Amino acid sequence: MDDKQVSPADLEKIRGVSSLLGVGEVECDKCGKIIKHLDRYCLNAHECPICEALLDNTADRGSHFGEHPSETPRGTRYCVDCSLKAGYLRMVRNKKTGVVFPSMFISRDEEAVA
Ligand SMILES: [Zn+2]
Ligand SMILES: [Zn+2]
Numbered sequence: 001m002d003d004k005q006v007s008p009a010d011l012e013k014i015r016g017v018s019s020l021l022g023v024g025e026v027e028c029d030k031c032g033k034i035i036k037h038l039d040r041y042c043l044n045a046h047e048c049p050i051c052e053a054l055l056d057n058t059a060d061r062g063s064h065f066g067e068h069p070s071e072t073p074r075g076t077r078y079c080v081d082c083s084l085k086a087g088y089l090r091m092v093r094n095k096k097t098g099v100v101f102p103s104m105f106i107s108r109d110e111e112a113v114a
Helices: 058-067 080-086
Strands: 017-021 040-044 076-079 090-094 100-103 110-112
Touching: 040 080, 076 080, 080 100
Parallel strands: none
Antiparallel strands: 017 040, 040 076, 090 100, 090 110
């Protein structure tokens, strides 16, 4: 990752969160919206998608999912709207092109949009 990038979000808050592109169609665990193929979304690997418990490490997660035996252990998906609400993504503008898009990090050619 480019070390000149800075995070617009609280680093503690985005611990365990990754910004990903949808593969196929998946559902947002927060609002149920469909995240379309190649749409951006965030995955919080520390949050149980079923009961919203926050789990600090993978060992906790493994034993926690024993409580939800029918579910495959995974993190919680946040669509762009829910990611913006949770503070995982910010809207940033590319200074050269003026294009505004949601991002977890801001590179030196970009600025946060209030
Ligand atoms: Zn959502
Ligand atoms: Zn749970």
